[in-house]
């Protein structure tokens with residue numbers, strides 16, 4: 431089920447009948463010879479929460495696909511142009527956290543701007559509005575930017591998500607498809623082998639303050655922030671557990687890269703059942719991408735505010751099923767395993783409804799595709 435999202439036109443904030451989509455896979459890219467360009471607009475919207483409550487929110491929208499909070503896909507080294515129109519009631523400032531060009535010029539209310547930068551290092555990044563410090567980011571003006579590598583191969587030619595991968599990253603990606611990980615290498619050419627997870631926490635009081643056009647006192651905002659909804663790709667609970675763009679699905683031997691960013695104010699701890707993940711990269715204090723020199727195998731990974739972490743879900747036979755009992759005969763495929771945040775407050779909606787918070791599934795569709803192991 432898709433939640434309803436509405437664009438709010440004008441300062442009156444009247445609910446419009448225009449339904450809009452939030453599809454992470456609706457990439458906003460429009461590749462041109464010299465680089466990438468995006469036509470985007472800053473909008474005020476109303477979005478339906480998991481319990482039916484409708485809240486005001488801010489968002490960046492792709493002017494062509496109409497997707498809210500699109501994933502911006504570019505390639506390392508390319509020139510990137512953003513043409514942005516600000517349709518909100520306040521001046522806004524688009525920023526790419528973690529890239530060298532962190533601060534562009536402000537965009538006045540009703541104005542348009544063209545911004546340019548260079549995609550300087552492959553990895554997972556985020557865009558946001560920092561004109562009201564953290565407030566408008568948390569209120570929905572955020573999204574992911576993915577810089578794919580221009581080459582991205584290990585010394586032996588295996589594809590990875592990074593240019594000049596570390597020795598540890600190379601060992602892991604080279605090992606995919608061999609004894610420990612029967613099956614295939616990671617496949618960047620298949621969209622189903624990469625998932626993008628954007629985490630956020632929503633306080634209805636903040637959303638209402640922004641809806642009413644009130645100034646947000648930053649100190650008070652940080653002190654009193656009281657999130658009631660916890661979202662993954664803008665969805666919660668049942669919705670995110672059944673969202674085709676959020677749920678990793680595949681057969682044994684089809685590893686999936688999961689790019690994670692936390693746009694909220696709370697620290698989260700995504701925790702996964704069935705398989706462990708391999709933590710590939712994290713965020714440097716200066717905002718860059720840290721390609722890990724050693725790769726921990728974990729079932730929980732920490733995501734502080736503004737953290738960006740890549741993990742690899744290997745899609746191996748789950749350890750809790752003995753080899754002699756594999757493939758399972760009584761329990762039928764697909765085997766569904768949860769990912770839920772270990773910060774327990776995040777599992778609820780409105781402080782009580784469990785499990786309607788930050789959760790999704792991943793699905794093991796069957797033994798090795800084609801049967802050969």
Ligand SMILES: [Cu+2]
Pocket residue numbers: 701703770
């Ligand atoms: Cu659990």
